[in-house]
Amino acid sequence: MDLGDGGYRMKAWILRSLRKGIVTTKFPAGKNEAVSPWSTIPVYRSGDRNPYCPSSAIKDGSVTHGSCISCGMCFPNFEPSMDVHTSQSGKVIRELGKSIKIYAIDSGSCGACNLEIMSLSSPQYDGTRLGITFTNTPRQADALMISGVLTEGMREALLRAYDSMAEPRAVFATGACAISGGILGKSVSTILNTDVIVPGCPPDPFVIIDSIQKLRGRQ
Amino acid sequence: MSQPARIFLDDGEGTTLSRFSETPVHGPVESNPAGNVESSIHPVGTKLTLFPYGPSTGGLVESVYFDILTYGEKIENVSYDHTFKNRSIRVTGLTPREGLLRLERLNGVHSASYSTLFCDAAERAAGLDIPEEVKLARVAMMELERISSHLFVASRLTGGASQNIAHMNILLIRENLLRIIAARFGHRYFFGTNKPGGLARSVDLDGIDSDIEKISEEYGEILNTLLDSRIFIDRLDRTAIIAGEESAGPAMRACGISVDGRQFHPYYKDLSFRCVTWGGGDSLSRFIVRSHEIAESARLIRQVTSKVLRIRESSEDFPPVNDSQAGGFMETPSGDASIILRFKENRISRFSLASPSQYNMRAFSRSMKGNTFADFLFGFESLGIWISEMGDIA
Numbered sequence: 001m002d003l004g005d006g007g008y009r010m011k012a013w014i015l016r017s018l019r020k021g022i023v024t025t026k027f028p029a030g031k032n033e034a035v036s037p038w039s040t041i042p043v044y045r046s047g048d049r050n051p052y053c054p055s056s057a058i059k060d061g062s063v064t065h066g067s068c069i070s071c072g073m074c075f076p077n078f079e080p081s082m083d084v085h086t087s088q089s090g091k092v093i094r095e096l097g098k099s100i101k102i103y104a105i106d107s108g109s110c111g112a113c114n115l116e117i118m119s120l121s122s123p124q125y126d127g128t129r130l131g132i133t134f135t136n137t138p139r140q141a142d143a144l145m146i147s148g149v150l151t152e153g154m155r156e157a158l159l160r161a162y163d164s165m166a167e168p169r170a171v172f173a174t175g176a177c178a179i180s181g182g183i184l185g186k187s188v189s190t191i192l193n194t195d196v197i198v199p200g201c202p203p204d205p206f207v208i209i210d211s212i213q214k215l216r217g218r219q
Numbered sequence: 220m221s222q223p224a225r226i227f228l229d230d231g232e233g234t235t236l237s238r239f240s241e242t243p244v245h246g247p248v249e250s251n252p253a254g255n256v257e258s259s260i261h262p263v264g265t266k267l268t269l270f271p272y273g274p275s276t277g278g279l280v281e282s283v284y285f286d287i288l289t290y291g292e293k294i295e296n297v298s299y300d301h302t303f304k305n306r307s308i309r310v311t312g313l314t315p316r317e318g319l320l321r322l323e324r325l326n327g328v329h330s331a332s333y334s335t336l337f338c339d340a341a342e343r344a345a346g347l348d349i350p351e352e353v354k355l356a357r358v359a360m361m362e363l364e365r366i367s368s369h370l371f372v373a374s375r376l377t378g379g380a381s382q383n384i385a386h387m388n389i390l391l392i393r394e395n396l397l398r399i400i401a402a403r404f405g406h407r408y409f410f411g412t413n414k415p416g417g418l419a420r421s422v423d424l425d426g427i428d429s430d431i432e433k434i435s436e437e438y439g440e441i442l443n444t445l446l447d448s449r450i451f452i453d454r455l456d457r458t459a460i461i462a463g464e465e466s467a468g469p470a471m472r473a474c475g476i477s478v479d480g481r482q483f484h485p486y487y488k489d490l491s492f493r494c495v496t497w498g499g500g501d502s503l504s505r506f507i508v509r510s511h512e513i514a515e516s517a518r519l520i521r522q523v524t525s526k527v528l529r530i531r532e533s534s535e536d537f538p539p540v541n542d543s544q545a546g547g548f549m550e551t552p553s554g555d556a557s558i559i560l561r562f563k564e565n566r567i568s569r570f571s572l573a574s575p576s577q578y579n580m581r582a583f584s585r586s587m588k589g590n591t592f593a594d595f596l597f598g599f600e601s602l603g604i605w606i607s608e609m610g611d612i613a
């Protein structure tokens with residue numbers, strides 16, 4: 001039999017991939033299998049309660065989530081919380097419970113936040129099982145997921161993307177840059193109301209999933 | 220055989236650094252092709268159509284704007300503007316540690332390379348000789364990053380060509396790799412791992428070589444399948460052909476130029492790897508070079524683990540550095556980057572950087588004439604261009 005286009009090898013290989021078994025997480029119903037330690041918000045451990053923090057995120061033993069740039073410089077006084085539930089949503093849109101279409105927009109990122117958002121398409125996360133998909137146009141989007149600081153060049157594109165979305169709609173500030181400006185610039189909240197903040201530099205994919213569930217009232 | 224262009228980095232005050240050199244010199248610059256490219260949009264004639272693309276579109280990973288001028292099916296000219304997301308990062312006036320935080324976030328996807336480039340130059344400016352095992356740990360970080368970055372490019376190409384099974388399997392192994400990196404280095408993108416003078420956290424590499432070997436083997440199987448697929452090959456073959464001389468990294472090596480910054484870098488002096496080259500200069504050649512480089516990186520990681528397994532964080536303070544300067548280069552996954560770094564009273568007093576995406580973007584724009592619209596994204600993605608590192612930093 002001629003399978004064409006590398007057929008035999010392809011077939012053997014597909015079978016091998018199937019044998020790998022289920023790789024997709026059960027999160028959020030189950031526990032997250034992994035996490036990027038320092039991308040989680042640090043918690044107080046011992047000693048000085050106000051150690052040096054380059055983004056002034058620490059005050060008296062606690063950390064302002066949106067300002068933490070995941071640098072680890074507060075160690076050993078602080079350590080990673082390993083908590084993936086640190087996002088906050090200012091609103092709940094239950095209509096998006098079954099399906100949410102996201103438009104990801106880079107307002108001035110280093111690239112890492114963009115890739116973590118895209119990670120939701122990896123088999124380990126498989127956003128589609130939760131009805132999470134990405135769209136190529138803001139007109140079809142329910143949510144704008146912004147990464148990066150607010151740059152002058154992207155100001156108009158950001159506002160235009162937001163204006164072209166239908167209600168109900170939501171804005172995610174993804175990562176320290178978008179939430180607070182981090183150490184590199186201005187927060188996107190200076191021009192848009194952000195409904196959901198997703199802390200971390202960059203936020204771990206599990207934190208991003210959790211934040212989407214919070215918006216949908218499904219956590 | 221062609222040679223890479225004589226590219227210089229100029230700090231604007233008469234100090235220059237030639238490619239693959241660590242010694243800045245005082246002297247004139249012959250040419251600096253890494254500078255910004257002026258847009259040169261053709262006048263729109265009756266048969267020419269101008270497609271604006273960007274700055275934000277779901278089809279691209281980062282924000283960047285293109286003017287694509289077409290003549291029927293064919294592209295006549297592509298000009299670009301990478302400044303939409305320009306963050307104007309400032310490092311002058313900062314301490315070495317504060318400067319490092321910015322370098323890590325210049326291109327977060329290549330943070331290990333940029334942080335090592337910065338730390339290495341700062342250490343030499345301070346006259347600090349760091350332990351060999353720290354250099355090896357940094358090599359391991361950079362090679363893991365290279366694999367991750369190359370897998371990402373491969374995922375973009377396979378996704379764009381609707382090679383869904385290969386695409387999903389590449390995403391799967393890249394995510395596995397990121398989890399391995401997080402478990403070993405405390406962060407999926409190595410933020411906070413490096414510090415001027417050494418490492419900021421202890422690193423345990425025991426067993427990582429076999430984990431990476433497995434990833435490399437799995438990718439090898441995917442690669443074999445892809446190279447059997449006429450559909451995939453046809454998408455990439457003879458598209459976006461570049462002349463290698465003014466490009467960097469895998470893009471340059473895919474033009475048959477056997478040059479890799481790691482061949483000249485002291486960190487790699489006792490390590491061996493094959494400088495992967497391919498002919499053709501097209502998207503397919505770049506894909507093949509990156510694919511084979513994954514196996515070479517796995518080999519380098521094995522060599523590192525044969526020399527050192529546990530590297531302790533450096534607890535010493537970085538020494539005061541005054542009136543001193545150093546240059547440096549590093550082969551990032553997209554090609555060689557160079558910096559000139561000057562210190563006064565423990566602060567960065569002057570900083571200049573050239574990134575590979577500056578060269579490769581220009582090469583991309585030149586390569587597009589005569590290609591079809593459908594070739595555009597494959598050409599762009601195959602170059603592994605990162606807009607973040609094209610922004611100004613001083």
Ligand code: SF4
Nearest residue numbers: 053068069071072074
């Ligand atoms: S990780 Fe860095 S930014 Fe976050 S609280 Fe600690 S010192 Fe501050």
Ligand code: SF4
Nearest residue numbers: 110113175176177201
């Ligand atoms: S928050 Fe961190 S990872 Fe995200 S764009 Fe900013 S610097 Fe990059």
